[in-house]
Amino acid sequence: MKIKIIVVAFIGLVFAAGYFFAVKVGDVEQKEEAETADIKELVHDYSIGKIENQSASITSKELIVIDQDGSQQNYDLPKDEFFVSIAPYINETHPCATHSLTGCQGEMVHEAFDVYIEDQEGNVMVDETMKSQSNGFIDLWLPRDKTYQITITNDGKEVKSEISSYENDHTCITTLQLAESM
DSSP states (O other), X not given: OXXXXXXXXXXXXXXXXXXHHHHHHHHHHHHHHHHHHHHXXXXXXXXXXXXXXXXXXXXXXXXXXXXXXXXXXXXXXXXTEEEEEEOOBSSOOOOOSSEETTTOOXXXXXXXXXXXXXXXXXXXXXXXXXXXXXXXXXXXXXXXXXXXXXXXXETTXXXXXXXXXXTTOOSEEOOOBOEEOO
16 A cells, blocks of 8 residues: 555656656746847847947847947847848948947948848748848848858849858858849
8 A cells, every 4th residue: 555655656746847847948948039039129129220329249149239338248149040131232332240230331221122042952041022221231030050042132133142150150241232133
């Protein structure tokens, strides 16, 4: 009789431990999803000028914010997504590697672009019309550690190029000059 009680109690403890472990894992996953959404929203807010009086730049690994008093705050980017900001141009551009969300300015402001991006396996990542922001850039989050073929068109002009999302790759692409389509 005592053995049955011990076995039943043990089985109950195993189920309870399994339940609490599953709940805890679910909580961690939900927290990571919320943090990813929060960092993406923060990046977007800096990019569109919603947050002022600070300087913000973004590397392949982190968002770096510097307040007016010079204090610096670093935020890790999502582990599986890579941020890249692209400023297609016709006449004027600037050299850039690390995108300044609060400082970089592209030539083509509030323009509609047809953006097509596929990975090396032929999977289409983006195929839509996107509008550049007031800074002339198009912001994208792409899966990390891949190489992509990109085509951007605007008003009869086109540019094709290759970009990648590996650690230490550029987050600011200012080399895509649009030219008359063939």
